[in-house]
Amino acid sequence: MITTDICIIGAGPVGLFAVFEAGLLKMRCHLIDALPQVGGQLSEIYPHKPIYDIPGYPAINAQDLVDNLMEQIEPFHPTFTLGERVDSLERQPDESFIITTNDGTAVHCQVVVIAGGLGCFEPRKPEIENLEQFEGKGVAYMVKNPEQLRDRRVVLAGGGDSALDWTIFLANVAKEVTLVHRSDTFRGAPDSAEKVFELAQQGKINLVLQSTITSITGNGHLQEVNITAKDKTVRTLEADNLIPLFGLTPKLGPIADWGLSIDKSAINVDTTDYSTNVERIYAIGDINTYPGKLKLILCGFHEAALMCQSAFKYVHPEQKLSFKYTTVNGVPAF
Secondary structure, eight states, rough: OOEOSSSEEESSHHHHHHHHHHTTTTEEEEEEEEESSSTTTTHHHHHOOOOBBTTBBEEEEHHHHHHHHHHHHGGGGGGGEEEEEEEEEEOOTSSSSEEEEEEOOEEESSSSEOOOOBBEEEEEOOBBTTTTTGBBBOOOOOOOOOGTTTTEEEEEEOSSSHHHHHHHTTTSSEEEEEEOOOOSSSSHHHHHHHHHHHHHTTTEEEEEEEEEEEEESSSSSSSEEEEEEEEOOEEEEEOOOOEEEEOOEEOOOGGGGGGOEEETTEOOOTTTTTTSSSSSSEGGGGGGGGGGGOHHHHHHHHHHHHHHHHHHHHHOSSSSSSSOOEEEETTEEE
């Protein structure tokens, strides 16, 4: 039995930052994640993707952000169970919890924090003829190593932040980059959209708007992408790689059976402290929902800070929330 103060389900950036905030309040954390490494989507889906909205960093690669967070929480000695999925939650007579994973690992804690990002997720696949036939043969739903796309003809599809960010990044990597979007406006950040339009005007990328990819062809590997415009005209592009970026379909898994208030695969929370309707269970990051919710890492960091202030009363009920934080040789000290 692993004993800790807070059990955090999800070792993505928000879960990792929660360790830091908890550590400042002398609360121990154990993290559980179904992935074999920390970092969540940042490490698993796009470790080389640049992130532009972290304070103090004009741009930082996703994996570098994870590495920095791990360095930041090292003084608080968190423990981890990786590569295992949370299966059950049992309330104890003293109101604490025992969490058990699919491999039988048991964690006893006073507070549960769900920081599972989008939960168990899978990519949304557009309706493109022959799409699945070429999966792993030129078609991928994420970019794990952009160097594999160097000097290749890459077609991206989508209108969100991922499509915009990867178009900008790959403009300096791939031989040819084409972004296909069904509209003439983008859902992603306006600044990123402006950069994409500038790259198109400079001839550094191809921008195909008000169009959708309807089919793909090839001989054992992707060779051509067929695009249909709103006026029904069809054009064919030679392509080595197709990356449809239409987001992820979230699945909460066993968490959905814990009696939590759920709205469209997201957990409802009280924005005063990001608590759920079940006492001692909190939800932070992309897995929660509330009026005005923004799915940004920055917002998840804010939620983690307020959550820890609230969780303190369950971990240290005999103490008032008051502390002085200094450093000794760069290490947190109290």
